[in-house]
Amino acid sequence: MAESEYISIRGGRLIDPANGIDAFLDLHIAQGEVVAVGPAPAGFSPDRVLEADGQVVCPGIIDLCARVREPGLEHKATIASETMAAASAGITTLCCPPDTDPVIDTPAVAQLIYQTAQRRGAARVLPAGALTQGLAGKQITEMAALKRAGCPVMSHADRPIANTQVQRRAMEYAASFDLTVFLHPEDAWLREGGCVHEGQVGTRLGLPGIPQAAETVAVARDLALAEQTGARIHFRGLSTARATEMLAEARQRQIAASADVSAHQLILTEADVDGFDANCRVIPPLRTLADRDALRRAVADGTISAICSDHQPHDADAKLAPFPAAAPGMSALETLLPLVLGLVAEGIMDLPTAIARLTWGPAEILGLPLGRLDQGRSADICIFDPQAVWTLTEADLVSRGRNTPFIGRSFQGRVTWTLFQGRVVFRRNREEA
């Protein structure tokens, strides 16, 4: 890809929710940064002009949860493969959970991930530091050192900390260094052995269920601990209607809690598990239509301020097993924006709100100066054609993970250019678009 240069993006509809911008404005970039929005500064002469007529220009997408599988699981995917997939999907920043092998519980692992991504240069990969050593839920990590090594937040991946005292201490210790704690709200015992939502479909198919209470018990516990400790917490991947209500209520009482949702939870329901589709085996499980609709409302009204992919690329063998034995998770980077644009088309929220949940919302949760296009910010930009109609095929996927239930689905809206730190890192050929 080209070195950073002087670029003008002309004629597009610029949507920058953090600055309240939704207008036909040009954007000018120099040496990796945004230098002007609107007319070019005096004397600015671009090396390159991107003609964005009919396109939407917005901040690069920030994905709060995407597994790149490196280090340790390179047979599934690598930082190189997944940052390329991210670039093709308009995603410029990925936050990866600490369940790599080895776990991100030492500065060395964090730096390895950060630097490997930097060397590849297609997207920024931010390692989330582990809250406890080895993610064993017993001994807290050297969080201050992890923060210095580039971990913007602490997390426990998708493994709940069963011991409430350890959870409390981990939250308090993280708060000492102003670190937000990402939590996977699932009660360790109530979820044990389960692989689908405990409800009608699971009952009919005889698949062990995970009750709604697995989530609400954990949310209640962690909100109480946040209130007790004053720690800032973020619920990663809500799945139930009731949890969104609990969160909204807690926020009214000024508890420092935020939440995101995985895009597939806004689209699919327990009914999609029917026929034992292993690609619909996800954690937390797909829940009811009422849950899905409540999650949609919570995203629209801002109770849930970020939508992420929860990208989990797998090798083919990981899914070639009966449903309960198949590895959970889907390959989701490349469907993140298209699924969210589908919600806009359905009238669930307007386009600026949708873009806010993919950019500024997650940036605020991370506490980083990203996801907005004011002057002097890193020129991380996603440009997409909102009219492009296309059908997802396996051959389209850039990610190594082919495990998505959305193969064969038609979408409207597709990324045409992605810029990362002022460089074009992805350009879709016209014939493809």
Place this chain on the structure above:
Amino acid sequence: MSAFVNQLDTQGNLKHFLTIEGLSRDLLIDILDRSEAFLGVARQAVKKVPLCKGKVVANLFFENSTRTRTTFELAAKRLSADVLNLNISTSATAKGETLLDTLRNLEAMHVDMFVVRHADSGAAHFIARHADPHVSIINAGDGRHAHPTQGMLDMFTIRQKKPDFAGLTVAIVGDLLHSRVARSQIQALNTLGTGEVRVIAPRTLIPAQAESLGVRVFHSLPDGVRDADVIILLRLQRERMSGALLPSEHEYFRLFGLTEKRLRGAKPDAIVMHPGPINRGVEMDSEVADGPRSVILEQVSNGIAVRMAIMSLCIGTQNLHQSTNNQDQAHG
């Protein structure tokens, strides 16, 4: 979505037998009628018919079960098929061979039908999705999901005694949560238009939203068996006593065990069924198990005829396709 496996071919003939769900009433009745005809085979001097001659049936049991495997084996042999018995629970999978590796190896031996038992719900569907299109899969029990041949043999046994399903009240007692047998029975009973299907158990053994299966839920045995025509007891696995589902066998028997006294609440001609093997003194006392209302041993002998009917239907569908292919080749 592509994950669905159709048990029927495009003409509606039975190709696999994975679950009762989705099958028509006419097809279930056809299976019952054919089973009736096969019942006579056991009484012949030569207990064989040549319907599956030259076919190879592999019993693929990833979970141990002597009884079910034996009835499948006998059914296949009476249809004149060659039978392979494979207990895989301890051999291949322990060596790291995947389910698909095992399947591919057996396919290479030109097996025509797999009878599969596996501990994971959906395993039979999974195998059917990945098997060679010429092979039929019979589900002999997958996790908690389905045990459709057991469900059909129970329907057959009920019909022998009480031909009109519409007028029947059937009560199923026991561990619904973990029971693949109960799920198949409930689907079959509802497809056949049974008057009322009840389930009876403490809440810990009833799955979430059980009513959506088409049953009335009871937590009291006397209430649930009142005026019932058929009482089906489910086997209670010993391991349910750990894990806070039940306090003890003693309390289970006291509340949910079937005794002669409790049976008096049911219709005077009510029959008692159990898929076996029975835990005497847990699900029922011996007086009931060996008493005049019990049809438990008839269930076992009916099992062979019903499995013959289902296997021969699936092999018949295969033959149909094979002869069409041959004709196409002859004309083409």
